[in-house]
Amino acid sequence: MPKIVDHEARRAELAAAVWRLASRDGLDSLTMRRVAAEAGWSTGALAHYFDDKEELLVFAFQTVADRVGRRIVKAAEHTRDPLELVRTQLVEGLAIDSERRAEVRVWFAFLGLAETQPRLAKAGRDAYRLWRERVAKTLAAAQRQGLVDNAVDLKREAAALIALVDGIAIQATFDPRAVSAERQLELLDDHLARLAIASAR
Amino acid sequence: MPKIVDHEARRAELAAAVWRLASRDGLDSLTMRRVAAEAGWSTGALAHYFDDKEELLVFAFQTVADRVGRRIVKAAEHTRDPLELVRTQLVEGLAIDSERRAEVRVWFAFLGLAETQPRLAKAGRDAYRLWRERVAKTLAAAQRQGLVDNAVDLKREAAALIALVDGIAIQATFDPRAVSAERQLELLDDHLARLAIASAR
Numbered sequence: 001m002p003k004i005v006d007h008e009a010r011r012a013e014l015a016a017a018v019w020r021l022a023s024r025d026g027l028d029s030l031t032m033r034r035v036a037a038e039a040g041w042s043t044g045a046l047a048h049y050f051d052d053k054e055e056l057l058v059f060a061f062q063t064v065a066d067r068v069g070r071r072i073v074k075a076a077e078h079t080r081d082p083l084e085l086v087r088t089q090l091v092e093g094l095a096i097d098s099e100r101r102a103e104v105r106v107w108f109a110f111l112g113l114a115e116t117q118p119r120l121a122k123a124g125r126d127a128y129r130l131w132r133e134r135v136a137k138t139l140a141a142a143q144r145q146g147l148v149d150n151a152v153d154l155k156r157e158a159a160a161l162i163a164l165v166d167g168i169a170i171q172a173t174f175d176p177r178a179v180s181a182e183r184q185l186e187l188l189d190d191h192l193a194r195l196a197i198a199s200a201r
Numbered sequence: 202m203p204k205i206v207d208h209e210a211r212r213a214e215l216a217a218a219v220w221r222l223a224s225r226d227g228l229d230s231l232t233m234r235r236v237a238a239e240a241g242w243s244t245g246a247l248a249h250y251f252d253d254k255e256e257l258l259v260f261a262f263q264t265v266a267d268r269v270g271r272r273i274v275k276a277a278e279h280t281r282d283p284l285e286l287v288r289t290q291l292v293e294g295l296a297i298d299s300e301r302r303a304e305v306r307v308w309f310a311f312l313g314l315a316e317t318q319p320r321l322a323k324a325g326r327d328a329y330r331l332w333r334e335r336v337a338k339t340l341a342a343a344q345r346q347g348l349v350d351n352a353v354d355l356k357r358e359a360a361a362l363i364a365l366v367d368g369i370a371i372q373a374t375f376d377p378r379a380v381s382a383e384r385q386l387e388l389l390d391d392h393l394a395r396l397a398i399a400s401a402r
Contacts (some may be wrong), residue, residue: 016204025317026317027313028317053329060391082342084388097210105316108309108312108313108316109313109314109316109317110313111309111371111375112309112310112311112312112313113310113313114375115227115306115309115310115374116227116229116310121375124375125375125376128371128372128375128376129376129379130380132372143215154246156384156387156388156391159369159372159379159380159384159388160365160369160388160391160392162363162368162372163364163365163366163367163368163369163371163372163388164361164364164368165364165368166367166368166370166371167363167364167365167366167367167368167371168364168368170312170329170362170364170367170368171329171333171360171363171364171367173312174312174315174322174326174329175317175326175329175330178330178333178360179360183357183360187357187360187361187364190357191361191392194395
């Protein structure tokens, strides 16, 4: 029992150190040596957790995904309306404040690397599959409550909504003045409103 | 006159070499030495064109943007219907065949790097501004012809359409089976259909 607690506490410590480094200095900073220094560990202790840099990057990616996932779960506790929950599941992917902007930066830097590294590519693929499943599941609840038309293909709609959010976050990252937090939310809400309008036909 | 021709021919030669390297081996392969070798130039001759690696990356990014831009211009010559032209301007950003998949891979790898490199970030920002302007301009033509409702905010709609296309391309890159070429086009056409439906109300 104490061993498991130790292990989880140490993983959380590591995740925090990796996140501080990645968000502050970019993914280039994620070397075994720098992560060990940031966590206050020896590189030997770190090598117990990661075989190589690619594993470290997958862990960093998972750390970002977990941060976002935890916020969604927390928000879901206070949300009864499934369409509002869909919105929550999507807003967490937008670059609307400094914390989320940092997450988006790390996320897309990771995706850039993932294209040439198979384990990162698998982590990316799995993350998007999980996200699509979650959104589709919430949309299904909305459909059961008559908030979304039965003709809407939920898997397809989930993919479109997530695509929209990702693309908004990209434009916002490069042009925060033209694509402000307010504009980002407008673009998402435009799409959600059309989805709801479709149900009212 | 011959000097200009030489210069442009040599730039085109360089662009082709940079594209071959980047699409085959990723952005890591874009070192002065490897680009010179691929183009059959001396590194001294290459140094005449690029001061450093960041300039080389900006050039590579511009090369991808130019490839896409040329295809759009060419397609526009045969397209009278502005809504069809909007579709063409967007389809070129999807990962629907091997050529476009390679472009998307290079594009997002570049965006990943751009987050920490100011000149790349500017190139990214400018590319998205230009893309938004072009799409908004074509949407304006559609609006003048009564194909899109006058209430639609064109700049906002252009940003949403481009966001959707970018996000679709990301999911397709990581999961080509789940997000096939056919599915990518469906997702875009769903959105365009809703835009056109809005005009028919």
